[in-house]
Amino acid sequence: xxxxxxxxxxxxxxxxxxxxxxxxxxxxxxxxxxxxxxxxxxxxxxxxxxxxxxxxxxxxxxxxxxxxxxxxxxxxxxxxxxxxxxxxxxxxxxxxxxxxxxxxxxxxxx
Amino acid sequence: xxxxxxxxxxxxxxxxxxxxxxxxxxxxxxxxxxxxxxxxxxxxxxxxxxxxxxxxxxxxxxxxxxxxxxxxxxxxxxxxxxxxxxxxxxxxxxxxxxxxxxxxxxxxxxx
Numbered sequence: 001x002x003x004x005x006x007x008x009x010x011x012x013x014x015x016x017x018x019x020x021x022x023x024x025x026x027x028x029x030x031x032x033x034x035x036x037x038x039x040x041x042x043x044x045x046x047x048x049x050x051x052x053x054x055x056x057x058x059x060x061x062x063x064x065x066x067x068x069x070x071x072x073x074x075x076x077x078x079x080x081x082x083x084x085x086x087x088x089x090x091x092x093x094x095x096x097x098x099x100x101x102x103x104x105x106x107x108x109x110x
Numbered sequence: 111x112x113x114x115x116x117x118x119x120x121x122x123x124x125x126x127x128x129x130x131x132x133x134x135x136x137x138x139x140x141x142x143x144x145x146x147x148x149x150x151x152x153x154x155x156x157x158x159x160x161x162x163x164x165x166x167x168x169x170x171x172x173x174x175x176x177x178x179x180x181x182x183x184x185x186x187x188x189x190x191x192x193x194x195x196x197x198x199x200x201x202x203x204x205x206x207x208x209x210x211x212x213x214x215x216x217x218x219x220x221x
Contacts, residue, residue: 100155
């Protein structure tokens, strides 16, 4: 079993829909990251969470430490949101390396 | 502000040839540095990380090696590439308790 599981693997939505991507993890963490990878491969960090909820524009990320679960929400989705969204967790050690989920491929149709 | 550079952006190499990928960070000092690989259809995997000059930790045994000759320079190398080395290689930097910042990546194809 992977230490970080994401669902769904693939997601197709119509423009304007509310989108939720889920992430569950099985290890102790010091932080959880949501990353966005565009078709060219470049990765952008969207959020780093250790508790509660963060919001940036149309993106909202939540984390429940007790349940070891996080969600990424996109409100009023747009075709430019099409990308792979990756959940990654950082353990408690000082090295700070991330353990990644396999990603969720989102396609938003106009 | 901090920036991270990787080169080359793309690389096609024959099996058995050597490899050298370079990553440099600007605008910060003594960061943690990481090499990740994303193989086709798979998630990102940590290959190496470094907490300082000359300090390299390997996560996955393989025919790759890493070096950190300067504070803000991280190099990924191989003496003889395998077909299975093909993938997208990402360098990243961070400080403890901070987010990670990724370079633009190098797409390596081994033929």
